[in-house]
Amino acid sequence: MALKGVAKIILAGLIVSGCGSIDDGPVTIAVIPKGATHEHWKSVHLGAEKAASELGVTILWKGPMKEDDREEQLQLFETIIASRADAICIAPIDDRVFVRPVRDARAQCIPTVVFDSALQGEGHIAFVATDNYRGGVLGAQRIAELMPDGGRLIVMRYQEGSAATAEREQGFLDTIRDHPAIEIISDNQYSGATTESAYRTMENLLNRFTDFDAIWTPNESSTFGALRALEDRGLAGKVVFVGFDTSAKLVDALAAGKIQGLSLQNPFRMGYLSVTTAVASLRGEPFEKTVDTGVTMATPENMNDPEVYSLLTHDWSIYTDNGADKGE
Numbered sequence: 001m002a003l004k005g006v007a008k009i010i011l012a013g014l015i016v017s018g019c020g021s022i023d024d025g026p027v028t029i030a031v032i033p034k035g036a037t038h039e040h041w042k043s044v045h046l047g048a049e050k051a052a053s054e055l056g057v058t059i060l061w062k063g064p065m066k067e068d069d070r071e072e073q074l075q076l077f078e079t080i081i082a083s084r085a086d087a088i089c090i091a092p093i094d095d096r097v098f099v100r101p102v103r104d105a106r107a108q109c110i111p112t113v114v115f116d117s118a119l120q121g122e123g124h125i126a127f128v129a130t131d132n133y134r135g136g137v138l139g140a141q142r143i144a145e146l147m148p149d150g151g152r153l154i155v156m157r158y159q160e161g162s163a164a165t166a167e168r169e170q171g172f173l174d175t176i177r178d179h180p181a182i183e184i185i186s187d188n189q190y191s192g193a194t195t196e197s198a199y200r201t202m203e204n205l206l207n208r209f210t211d212f213d214a215i216w217t218p219n220e221s222s223t224f225g226a227l228r229a230l231e232d233r234g235l236a237g238k239v240v241f242v243g244f245d246t247s248a249k250l251v252d253a254l255a256a257g258k259i260q261g262l263s264l265q266n267p268f269r270m271g272y273l274s275v276t277t278a279v280a281s282l283r284g285e286p287f288e289k290t291v292d293t294g295v296t297m298a299t300p301e302n303m304n305d306p307e308v309y310s311l312l313t314h315d316w317s318i319y320t321d322n323g324a325d326k327g328e
Contacts, residue, residue, distance in 0.1 A: 035063055040220060044270055055279050077090060091116035103121065137172070153176065154214070227253055254312070
């Protein structure tokens with residue numbers, strides 16, 4: 001399955017001194033997402049399973065129930081090291097907490113591929129992710145396009161310690177500040193990891209700021225929580241709203257004009273390429289050290305374009321229904 005839009009190939013083998021490659025025999029790749037409920041992670045899982053099927057390896061899929069449960073994710077990682085999985089792919093909830101565990105895995109000749117959200121340090125062999133900064137830039141550009149005369153903007157962040165959303169937020173803020181007619185009236189409130197916590201945070205913001213023109217949110221749960229709060233106030237479709245990621249309800253809101261833009265990732269490619277990278281490292285084959293899996297802005301105007309619609313609806317048939325070459 002050939003896929004485009006990835007970084008320049010760097011010939012890289014295992015970075016663990018003294019660790020050999022695995023040429024045959026059963027191989028298990030543990031994949032640890034940040035959470036288990038969002039559509040994003042379900043699509044990562046599908047991509048990982050597709051790669052495993054093609055490469056003849058087994059996927060061990062384990063993730064915490066909540067995206068802010070660092071302790072559960074850490075316990076899962078340490079359990080997997082003890083069980084001697086051949087390699088690990090992880091989307092770390094925290095960009096610092098997993099530095100030592102990944103280094104410990106490396107010392108035991110278990111390579112780690114980090115995906116979705118960056119990790120500090122150099123213990124992992126590769127990083128597979130969306131260009132999150134670029135996703136934030138696209139969100140800011142969309143809001144600026146819709147507000148040429150300026151206005152008052154609310155930015156609701158996600159949660160501290162999440163590198164992926166922090167990069168989106170930075171990309172958004174760096175870009176929107178190039179438009180001085182757009183006034184940021186709040187950018188220091190965090191939604192938390194669930195739709196319910198995002199809803200409560202947005203409710204508080206709407207109570208505090210009654211005069212505003214636009215909202216931006218950095219992930220699926222914050223976007224849906226904000227949408228619910230706007231709907232409850234009768235404001236959905238009356239203010240500019242641009243978010244990040246997708247779900248069935250967000251697609252409906254985009255079609256209805258309640259949301260004017262969604263930055264979209266390709267989580268299927270993320271899961272697929274994370275596993276193929278891990279297997280390549282085990283087999284002593286060349287692999288990419290840094291992989292950009294792409295980001296696209298969906299709008300009510302382009303949402304029915306086939307490629308955009310595929311990303312919006314998480315319809316991965318372009319890759320799975322005997323159509324692998326369509327992704328080239």
